[in-house]
Amino acid sequence: MTSTIVARVKQKRIAELIASGKRLDGRGLTDYRDIQLEAGVIERAEGSARIRLGKTEVMVGIKIDIGEPFPDVPNQGVLTVNAELVPLASPTFEPGPPNENAIELARVVDRGIRESKAIDLEKLCAVPGKKVFIVFVDLYVLNHAGNLIDASAMAALAALLNTKMPKFEVKDGEIVKKPGYTQLPIKNYPIPVTFAKIDNTFIVDPWLEEEEIMDARLTMTMDKDSKICAIQKGCCGYFTKEQILEATKIAHEKTQELRKLVVKD
Amino acid sequence: MEVGILANADGSAYLEQGKNKVLAAVYGPKEVHPKHLAQADRAIIRCRYHMAPFSVEERKSPAPSRREIELSKVIREALEPAIFLEYYPQTAIDVFIEILQADGGTRCAGITTAALALADAGIPMRDLVAACAAGKVEGHLVLDLQDEEDKKGEADIPFALMPHMNAITLLQMDGSLTIDEFEQLLDLATEGCKQLYTLQKETLKEKYVTVGEEEGEEEVEA
Amino acid sequence: MPVFYEKKDLVTPGDLLAEGDYIPGDNTYKEADKIYATRVGLVDYTAKKVFVIALKAFYVPNVGDIVIGKVTEVSSGSWVIDVNAPLPAMLRAADVLDRSFSRSRTSDLSSIFDIGDLLIAKIVAYDRTRPPLLTVQEPGLGKIMRGQLVEVTPTKIPRVIGRQGSMVSMIKNETGCQITIGQNGLILINGKTPKDEQLAIMAIRQIEEESHTSGLTDRITEMIKKEKGE
Numbered sequence: 001m002t003s004t005i006v007a008r009v010k011q012k013r014i015a016e017l018i019a020s021g022k023r024l025d026g027r028g029l030t031d032y033r034d035i036q037l038e039a040g041v042i043e044r045a046e047g048s049a050r051i052r053l054g055k056t057e058v059m060v061g062i063k064i065d066i067g068e069p070f071p072d073v074p075n076q077g078v079l080t081v082n083a084e085l086v087p088l089a090s091p092t093f094e095p096g097p098p099n100e101n102a103i104e105l106a107r108v109v110d111r112g113i114r115e116s117k118a119i120d121l122e123k124l125c126a127v128p129g130k131k132v133f134i135v136f137v138d139l140y141v142l143n144h145a146g147n148l149i150d151a152s153a154m155a156a157l158a159a160l161l162n163t164k165m166p167k168f169e170v171k172d173g174e175i176v177k178k179p180g181y182t183q184l185p186i187k188n189y190p191i192p193v194t195f196a197k198i199d200n201t202f203i204v205d206p207w208l209e210e211e212e213i214m215d216a217r218l219t220m221t222m223d224k225d226s227k228i229c230a231i232q233k234g235c236c237g238y239f240t241k242e243q244i245l246e247a248t249k250i251a252h253e254k255t256q257e258l259r260k261l262v263v264k265d
Numbered sequence: 266m267e268v269g270i271l272a273n274a275d276g277s278a279y280l281e282q283g284k285n286k287v288l289a290a291v292y293g294p295k296e297v298h299p300k301h302l303a304q305a306d307r308a309i310i311r312c313r314y315h316m317a318p319f320s321v322e323e324r325k326s327p328a329p330s331r332r333e334i335e336l337s338k339v340i341r342e343a344l345e346p347a348i349f350l351e352y353y354p355q356t357a358i359d360v361f362i363e364i365l366q367a368d369g370g371t372r373c374a375g376i377t378t379a380a381l382a383l384a385d386a387g388i389p390m391r392d393l394v395a396a397c398a399a400g401k402v403e404g405h406l407v408l409d410l411q412d413e414e415d416k417k418g419e420a421d422i423p424f425a426l427m428p429h430m431n432a433i434t435l436l437q438m439d440g441s442l443t444i445d446e447f448e449q450l451l452d453l454a455t456e457g458c459k460q461l462y463t464l465q466k467e468t469l470k471e472k473y474v475t476v477g478e479e480e481g482e483e484e485v486e487a
Numbered sequence: 488m489p490v491f492y493e494k495k496d497l498v499t500p501g502d503l504l505a506e507g508d509y510i511p512g513d514n515t516y517k518e519a520d521k522i523y524a525t526r527v528g529l530v531d532y533t534a535k536k537v538f539v540i541a542l543k544a545f546y547v548p549n550v551g552d553i554v555i556g557k558v559t560e561v562s563s564g565s566w567v568i569d570v571n572a573p574l575p576a577m578l579r580a581a582d583v584l585d586r587s588f589s590r591s592r593t594s595d596l597s598s599i600f601d602i603g604d605l606l607i608a609k610i611v612a613y614d615r616t617r618p619p620l621l622t623v624q625e626p627g628l629g630k631i632m633r634g635q636l637v638e639v640t641p642t643k644i645p646r647v648i649g650r651q652g653s654m655v656s657m658i659k660n661e662t663g664c665q666i667t668i669g670q671n672g673l674i675l676i677n678g679k680t681p682k683d684e685q686l687a688i689m690a691i692r693q694i695e696e697e698s699h700t701s702g703l704t705d706r707i708t709e710m711i712k713k714e715k716g717e
Contacts, residue, residue, distance in 0.1 A: 072416075100338040103331045115439045218436070228447050231422070231438035236345035238432035241451050248444055275545065294545070294573035305616065308573075347500075349516070349525065354616050356573040384500050387544035387640075389514065389525035392501030429501050429523070466499045469527045473497060473542055473699060 011213045018201050018210075025054075025207070030250055032205045035261055037154065039162035047163025047184065051155035054207055055145035057089075058152045060159040062184075063136040064166075066175055069129065077124025077132040081110035083139040083152065090144035104234070109139060109153045111230035112190035112221035119160065120185035126168065126175045133165065135184070146207035149219050149232075150258075153192045158262050160186055190229055191258045192221040193251040197237060202247060204254060218244065220251040224259065266378075266468040268385040276386020278468075280378040283411060284368035286320075289378040291386040294356035302357070307350040309357050312341035314375055316364040336372045343376050343396065343425040343435035349389045358388060369412035370398045376425045376435060377461055384469055393465050394434055396425035397457035399450040401442060406449055408457045420446075424454035428462045431455070494531050495699075498524040498539060505537045512538025528642075529699055542699065546572045546641040546671040548610050548619040553628075555636070555669035556621070558604045561597045568606065568621060571641070571671045576619040578608065583623060605631040607667060607675070627667075634665075634677040635684050639695045641672040646698040647691055654694065654704055661711045662687045686714055 014024055021029060033054030042048040047062035069076055083106035085093045098106070113119065124133040137159070139152040164181040196206035196214035206214060215237030221230035228248070233239065239247075271277035274290035281287075297303040314337040318324050329337075344360065360382070362375040373396035380394040400410045402418035415421050420440025426433055442450070490505040492498060502524045504515060511517040514526045515538055524530065528541040548554070548570070556576060560567035566578045583599055600606065607628050612620040623629045639647065648655050648668060659666055664678035664687045674691060678684035690707050697703055 098331075100334050103334045104338055107331065107335050111439050115441060223441070226444070228438060228442045228444065229440065231436055233339070233433070233436040234342060236342050238346045238427065238430075238434045239436065240431055241433065241455065244433065244436065244451065245448060248447065252444065296574055352615070353573050384527055385543070387526055387541060387642075389516075389544075390500040391516070391523070391525070393499065427501070429503060466502075469499045470497045473527075 010209070014209060014213060015199050018198050018203060023203065024209070029201065029203045030254065032150075032254070032258070033207065035154070035258075037158050037261060039158045046165060047159045047161075049155045049158035049162055051151050051158070053147060053151040053154075053205070055143060056147060056151045056207075057141075057143040057145075058148065058155050059140045059142055060152065060155040061138045061140065062159050062163045063138070064163070064184075065134045065136065066126075066131060067134045069125065069132040073121075074129035075125045076121040077119070078134040079110070079114055079119055079121065079137070080134065081106045081113070081137040081139065081156070083109070083141065085141050085144070085148075089141045093141075093144070104232070105141075105148055105152060106139060108149055108192070108219060108221075108230065108232045109137075109156055111232075112153055112192055113137070113156065113160070115229040116188040116190040116221070116223040116227075118157070118186055118188040118190055118223075120187050123185040126170050127173050130173065131170075131175055135160075135163075144208065146209075146211050147194050147205050150192050150194050150205060153190070153221070154258065154262050157189060157191070160184055161263065189224045189259050189263050190221050191255040191262065192219050192230070193254045193258070194219040195247050195250070197239065197243070200243075202243065202250070204250065218247055220247060220255075222251060222255040226252055226255070266381060266464055268381050268468055269472055274382070274386070276382045276384070276388065278378045278381035278385055280374055280381070282370070282374050282377075283409070284366055285364070285371055285374045286366040287371065287374045287378045288363045288365060289375065289382040290361045291358065291379070291382040291388065292361075293358035293386070294353040294388070295359075297355065297357040303355045306354050308348075308353040308355075310341050310345055310348065310350070310360060311357055312337050312344065312360045312362070312379075314340050314362045314364075314372065316367055316371070320364050320367045336375075339423075339435060339437065340372055340376055340379065344379055344383065344394055346432060346434050347380065347390045347392055347394050347427055348383065349391065352389060358383075367412070369410050369415045370423070372396070373398050373409075373423050373425065373435075377465065381465055381468060384465075385472075392427040392429050392432075393462060394425050394427055395458040395461040395465060396423070396435055397454055397461055398423045399454035399457065401440065401446060401450070406446065406453060408453050420450075422447075422450050422454060424451070424458065426455060426458040426462075428459055490532055490537065492530045495529045497527070498530045499527050500525055502530075504530055504539070505532065510536045512536045514539035514541045514544070540699075541642045543640050544642045546570065548572050548576070548613045549670070550610050550613055552610045552670035553607065553668070554610060554621075554671040555605060555607055555631070555667070555673035555675060556671070558600050558602050558606065561600070561602060563596070566596065566600055568608070570608075570619065570621075570669075571638075571673065572619065574618045576608075576610070576621050578606070578621045578623065582621070600630060605636065605675075607631060607669070631675060634667075634675045635688065637674045637676060637688050637691050639672050639674065639691060641670065643695045643698045644668060644670055644672060646703070647674065647694050649704060654707070657704060657708055658687055658690050658711070661708065661715070662690070686711055689714070 045061040163184040217234040276291040376396035425435030528539040556568035556570035608621040
């Protein structure tokens with residue numbers, strides 16, 4: 001069926017199950033779907049990864065370029081994150097410039113990476129104030145089956161860990177490439193956990209139909225030291241303070257679990 | 266804070282908070298054009314958060330930026346829970362927020378002002394929404410960060426609340442905080458919102474109280 | 488059963504009005520056992536019900552209401568009328584024409600009522616999911632040919648009418664004007680001279696501003712008499 005409207009009868013069933021602690025696909029309230037993560041899938045990109053979170057599929061490509069730094073941080077490289085909700089990913093995605101959902105997705109993933117200082121941007125500065133490396137993170141959603149934020153952020157982190165940049169030296173204010181490559185300097189590993197609130201019960205990793213009936217959504221991103229680096233409440237309902245603190249506890253646990261899948265030493 | 270300051274809008278409000286100058290206007294409920302956007306069982310809210318080109322130090326292009334698009338979405342989602350949308354199916358309620366001068370915390374100021382404008386328009390609401398940011402600057406936990414403090418600080422939490430239900434309708438965060446600090450900031454932000462809520466209520470009542478006072482004077486003269 | 492406010496106290500959306508076994512009336516809602524205001528207004532209550540008289544609200548159609556509206560669209564089988572409500576109202580061709588309507592005579596519709604015409608009509612059907620349906624098939628209804636139109640916020644209409652029509656009767660008597668009141672906030676005034684009409688309009692404007700105060704009928708009567716030079 002091309003319509004993504006969830007039939008009312010099914011809505012009720014999903015909500016009833018959740019109230020009793022179970023989900024339609026058999027998961028527990030704090031269980032993630034199966035995750036398959038593969039890095040280095042696009043050779044032409046400096047870094048890449050593809051994730052399958054249940055049926056949600058996102059590909060992330062990293063490209064590195066040279067450019068000017070922002071005037072207020074002249075000795076730092078530049079990070080820019082963009083998201084495409086590719087029309088083939090869902091009957092609800094239309095071709096065109098990024099809509100508010102694509103923009104929100106990109107900015108939330110960006111916040112996690114930026115605020116946790118995952119990329120050592122100072123190491124990407126070649127000539128302060130003039131020439132720095134720009135890291136382009138492009139999130140490409142290939143199939144939307146719920147929870148694009150977590151899927152995209154984990155794939156982005158995997159892609160960044162996979163990214164190689166050319167070795168370089170600075171001669172006369174110009175960047176000169178040397179032979180060989182070096183890993184992109186990564187020093188933190190932000191992982192988000194997204195919750196959906198359905199009738200006052202929390203579930204993590206909502207799949208598409210759960211997202212359609214949820215009252216509110218909360219994403220918490222934590223870094224490797226379990227410090228919170230980004231939060232985004234979404235969708236049109238609300239949370240109480242107690243619910244948020246409960247979510248924080250679950251996120252604390254889950255981010256550590258999920259990080260192990262992405263960061264392999 | 267002031268309400269009813271724009272003649273054409275169904276509801277309007279103006280707020281000055283520190284150096285922030287915010288204007289909000291509400292039109293509706295009204296017919297939705299294009300019709301395919303209408304929802305059969307409820308009103309839709311369309312929200313536009315926009316910064317005037319002269320509102321910031323370096324002139325900002327009038328075209329909507331990615332930030333404005335994201336903020337328009339989160340502001341809409343912060344106001345929606347307060348409104349009885351199901352009372353007016355197939356209609357739209359338009360909320361316009363213009364930041365005339367900006368100094369940090371504008372999305373929160375925008376929400377506080379928009380809630381006033383909605384009430385001024387006579388749109389039935391569960392509660393008003395008050396918004397305030399809390400954060401960490403130079404190791405201290407603070408309320409209502411200015412632009413400088415936000416840029417140089419360690420964390421910023423934009424926050425909005427429907428006070429009588431203690432319902433948090435906006436929650437974002439960027440920076441770095443321990444879970445403990447986060448909890449403290451939630452409390453701080455809640456306090457800030459409750460103070461703003463009191464001011465919002467006074468502002469809505471002010472419009473009608475002054476007329477009563479005039480009447481009192483008449484009686485004394487007679 | 489506690490009510491937390493005095494009658495005629497000013498309340499704002501979200502204010503807790505009462506707790507207990509009350510029925511939530513106009514401009515309130517009930518959650519658990521508590522009744523809250525949904526609009527800015529004056530709270531009032533009876534032994535069983537708590538309600539708020541809203542100071543400002545847009546018009547929501549009620550079956551049986553007399554309304555004044557403006558034709559905004561003429562289509563092949565009906566007119567679309569703006570009645571100052573969230574959705575525009577509809578007047579079917581069949582309501583006006585005795586014979587069964589044949590579509591080839593489309594031009595006929597705009598010769599009866601055209602875009603921009605003002606009508607007095609009655610609401611015969613309305614449920615929230617569809618536009619309100621109007622009729623002009625009753626005495627006193629139909630196209631407005633002359634007069635001045637005043638718009639007030641719909642919540643003030645009861646005040647303009649007054650208890651058992653006392654306020655509007657007084658204005659009619661004192662100014663000699665014919666006054667037709669639309670529940671949707673529009674009032675039609677037809678006087679013998681423009682000055683009479685102006686007087687009536689002044690009275691209505693003052694009522695709108697001071698609607699929440701007491702002794703209004705007397706004050707308005709005084710004001711009109713003063714203006715007439717009595």
